Amino acid sequence: MTIYFLIVLCGIFAGFIGTLAGLGAVLSLYLLIDVVELDATIANGTNRLGVLAMALMALPTFKKNGHLNLEKSKFIISCIVIGAIGGFAVAIYAQEQAIKQFFKYLLPFLLLVILSNPKKWMRETEQDFRMNPLLSLPLFLAIGFYAGFIQAGTGVLLVVVLTLFARYSLIDANGVKLSAFAIYTGLGILVFALNGKVDWVYGGFLALGQGIGGYTAAQFATSYPGANQLVRYLLIMVLVAAIFRMFECYQYFV
Numbered sequence: 680m681t682i683y684f685l686i687v688l689c690g691i692f693a694g695f696i697g698t699l700a701g702l703g704a705v706l707s708l709y710l711l712i713d714v715v716e717l718d719a720t721i722a723n724g725t726n727r728l729g730v731l732a733m734a735l736m737a738l739p740t741f742k743k744n745g746h747l748n749l750e751k752s753k754f755i756i757s758c759i760v761i762g763a764i765g766g767f768a769v770a771i772y773a774q775e776q777a778i779k780q781f782f783k784y785l786l787p788f789l790l791l792v793i794l795s796n797p798k799k800w801m802r803e804t805e806q807d808f809r810m811n812p813l814l815s816l817p818l819f820l821a822i823g824f825y826a827g828f829i830q831a832g833t834g835v836l837l838v839v840v841l842t843l844f845a846r847y848s849l850i851d852a853n854g855v856k857l858s859a860f861a862i863y864t865g866l867g868i869l870v871f872a873l874n875g876k877v878d879w880v881y882g883g884f885l886a887l888g889q890g891i892g893g894y895t896a897a898q899f900a901t902s903y904p905g906a907n908q909l910v911r912y913l914l915i916m917v918l919v920a921a922i923f924r925m926f927e928c929y930q931y932f933v
Contacts, residue, residue, distance in 0.1 A: 682715065683884045690888020694733040697889070698853065698896035700913040701834025702921055704730055707885055708831050721878055723770060724871030727830060727864050728882035733893030734861040738854070740897035747854035751806060755845065756859045758819035759826065759837075763863035766827020767870045783925045786832075789839055790918040793911065801907055805846040815845070826859075827867060832921075834860075835914060849910040850900055857893075 689710045697703025707729050711722035741747045749756075818840065826833040834856055841852035871877050900906045922928070 685714070686710065686881060686884040687888040690729050690885045690890075691892040691895075692888075693729065694736075694889035694892020694894075695896040696892075696913070696917060697730070697733055697834055698737045698857065698893045699900055699910050700917050701836070701838060701856075702832055702917045703733070703834070703889070703892075705831040705921060707889070711881065711885075715881055717878060717881065720771070721876050723829065724868070724874075724876035725878045725882040725885070727867050727871065728877065728879075729885035729889035730830060730860055731864040731868060732886035732890035734857045734864065735893075736890040737893035737897035738857050738861060740894070740901055741850075741854035741857065744901035746848075746850050746901055747858060748804075748806070748851070749858065752855045752858065754812075755815065755819050755841070755855060756862065758816060759823035759859040760863045760866070762820040762823020762825075763827030763867065764823075766824040766829075767867050768827075769824075770828045771870065771874050771876065785836070786918055786922050786925065789835060790915065790922065792839060792843065793914050793918065797911070799843060801911075802842075802846065802848060804848045804851040808846045810845050818844070823859075823863065826863060830864075830867075835918065838910075838914065849907045853900065853910070 689707055693703035693707040695703070696706070704726055708722055708726045711717045711725055712719055715722075717725060738747070822833065822837055822840065825836070837856045837859070838849065838852045841847045841855055842849055845852075847855065868877065900910070903909065
């Protein structure tokens with residue numbers, strides 16, 4: 680019973696962090712693999728139940744408070760979903776190590792980007808801005824592929840790209856992120872489940888926690904006046920923690 684309580688608690692924290700910034704799925708995936716000791720591929724599929732619950736519980740609040748414009752975002756979301764479908768196909772059979780290494784070295788770059796020019800992160804969404812499709816199509820297809828393959832870390836990457844290149848506010852970027860999550864994660868769960876790669880018991884407790892965390896974070900983000908600044912600080916903190924963990928920096932302090 681203790682392990683289920685731990686999964687719910689981890690899910691609440693992961694859902695809160697994942698809704699506002701990202702990398703929540705990294706924490707829950709770590710729990711499923713290293714603590715619960717699920718097979719990595721099954722953990723990858725099971726982890727998506729929590730992501731779906733988080734997105735579905737948070738999205739209505741973003742929409743209600745005007746932080747989700749589906750008309751403006753439909754091209755981006757479509758590209759991500761199409762890319763994710765390709766990622767699912769690879770994830771069922773492929774080893775994850777190579778792409779994990781890619782993401783590991785991407786983290787310091789993302790941190791430097793977020794630390795540079797703070798004013799860019801405080802902007803409001805430019806509703807009339809349209810990205811060059813020659814750039815945006817391969818970019819969001821690639822992000823979608825990574826999301827379908829592993830999921831962990833997609834939120835941070837997507838929020839950074841949406842804020843800097845598509846000129847969304849940080850809060851609106853999270854609304855788009857969650858919309859894409861809800862669509863492709865639902866499809867991904869179906870693919871993983873049909874291949875026997877989902878543990879529904881552990882996944883159900885994780886979904887409970889992440890649903891609570893996602894709902895709470897959405898309420899906070901859409902009602903707090905300084906939410907953009909807070910999300911930027913939260914992004915910085917989760918990136919520093921992830922870099923510390925992935926590069927095993929703790930070994931230098933023992």
